[in-house]
Amino acid sequence: MIHTTASADAMAGMEELEGRSLWQDARIRLFRNKAAVVSMVVLGIIAVMAVLAPYLSPHPYDEVYWERIQMGPDFENAHWFGTDGNGRDLFVRTLYGARVSLMVGILATTVSLIIGVTYGAVAGYVGGRVDNLMMRFVDVMYSLPFMFFVILLMVIFGRNIFLIFIALGAVEWLTMARIVRGQTLSVKRKEFIEAAHAGGVSSVKIIFRHIIPNVLGPVIVYMTLTIPQVILTESFISFLGLGVQEPLTSWGVLISEGARVMEQSPWMLMFPALFLAVTLFAFNFIGDGLRDALDPKDR
Amino acid sequence: MFAYAIRRLLVAVPTLFVIITLAFFLMRLAPGGPFDSDRVLPPAIEKNIMAHYNLDLPLWQQYLKYLGGLVQGDFGPSFRVRDFSVAELIMSGFPASLQIGGTAILLAVMIGVSLGAFAALRQNSLTDYSVMGVAMVGIAVPNFVMAPLLTLVLGVYLSWLPVAGWGGGAFANKVLPIVALALPQIAYISRLTRGSMVEVLNANFVRTARAKGLREQLVVVRHALKGALLPVVSYLGPATAAVITGSVVIETIFDIPGIGRYFIQGALSRDYTLVMGVMIFYAVLIMVLNLVVDLLYAVLDPKVRYT
DSSP, rough: OOOOOHHHHHHHHTTTTTOOOOHHHHHHHHHHHHHHHHHHHHHHHHHHHHHHHHHSSSOOOOOTTTTTTTOOOBBTBTTTOBBOTTTBHHHHHHHHHHHHHHHHHHHHHHHHHHHOOOOHHHHHHOOHHHHHHHHHHHHHHHHHOOHHHHHHHHHHHHHOOHHHHHHHHHHHHHHHHHHHHHHHHHHHHHSSHHHHTTOOOOOOHHIIIIHHHHTTTHHHHHHHHHHHHHHHHHHHHHHHSSSSOOOOHHHHHHHHHHHHHHTTTTHHHHHHHHHHHHHHHHHHHHHHHHHHHGGGGGG | HHHHHHHHHHHHHHHHHHHHHHHHHHHHHHHSOOTEEEETTOOHHHHHHHHHHTTSOOOHHHHHHHHHHHHHHHHBBBBSSSBBBBHHHHHHHHHHHHHHHHHHHHHHHHHHHHHHHHHHHHSSSHHHHHHHHHHHHHHHHHHHHHHHHIOOOOOIOOOOSOOOGGGGGGGHHHHHHHHHHHHHHHHHHHHHHHHHHHHHSSSHHHHHHTTTTOHHHIIIIIIHHHHHHHHHHHHHHHHHHHHHHHHHHHHHHHTTTTTTHHHHHHHHOOOHHHHHHHHHHHHHHHHHHHHHHHHHHHHOOTTOOOO
């Protein structure tokens, strides 16, 4: 899709600015996309808040205030988002939820990235019967009801957060493998691969040094779109009570607690839901922006 | 095409076999039996219970027994819901799940396609942007957030609709769950339809149709829309899977006596046979529906020929 030839009209307009690489070009286009820039800023703020959570509020995330149970936003006591049903500060808990959600999103996506890219590149590069077999396996995996498998794993092995990372990563790599395989098929016919071959470079080295760097564009786009999907799935599982366990929390847990008492205390639903929705929005906008930036044909 | 269908079924059987085997042995790996409780049972009674559920047999015999039962549509007894077999529970939950899920899919296709086509016909207009903006909301706001919000506004504040419960299948009780389940799919389908419709509207055959002097309505409905629907049809497979997954959370939120709620109750109470039975049931359902969608696709798209 992107590779070595940037779009012709983009090139024509930049004759005087020489030596701009595809990546610089993409960055400029990305920063021209207002929705994507705003999304990056918003995400950055949420991420910084999540990291600095203990310093942003005087309350620890698991401290119970018996005299202030399920209270609305209260600025006197620095409960900006109010307190939950156990009298814990909702602002800090929402930020700790952000920590879990972002961490799950990034780690599980990394797992899926490693598996998917390697698998897809090998299938595409080796080709022939091996490719056929490997992709058939992916097809079969696609038809499994994966969410239910993840839930079954949670039921059997207990609610372990690392299991969530691995389970989600192991689920999400399938599409990545398909994308990378398709890209690899087109890249491997290029002259520079032939040159590497002729120079006696080993297949493993060709895959990791030459193929994978050249299929990164679509991979990055898809990665940005996988993160919100993973965050969503983790929240889904936590919402059902099968994910992160007390006293730790995640947006899914907070939303499910909030939904239970939304008639009396709507803020308990609103704040975590808002954070989750805004994060998902932002990732989707960034993903769309990246796609437009890296793939000028698609506009 | 018949041969293709048969071949697909032949692939599906081993896949199913793998799912069942994996799930069965995973379950048996689980620490602690399903009847561990604080109460210490007399050994004789415990032995009887174990024998009743075949848990005293060697593992491979249990496995064969389970497989044998499955072939006859017997998912075994539920470990937690006393006196009910898993098959009975699934059958009692299926009508409610089917009504909610089936209607949600139908609604999603009808509204999604109309919105998408509408947006494509007015490309880059205010209508287009607002439809796509709403679709973005539908994609970014998950159904377990949307459902409580809808309930809060339409059920609690305005009291137009019941907040939860099945009400013996009353229409008013179904509205919110169906809408909550359909919304994300409406969003996806309208985005898909818009994309392919924009492409098709620029295609040569549409220009030819216009050049022939066909009425715009005919061009859109008979020529453009038919071509634009193909990606939507192929999305129906993943859409069903998504709706089935979504129904689990929707049924739990709205307290609907469907399969999804049994699944979650089973998962929370470690009712292994129930969880596994529902999972196998869902797997079969998804595979069959995927096959139907693929065959439908072959019927619609003359370029695809399965041999």
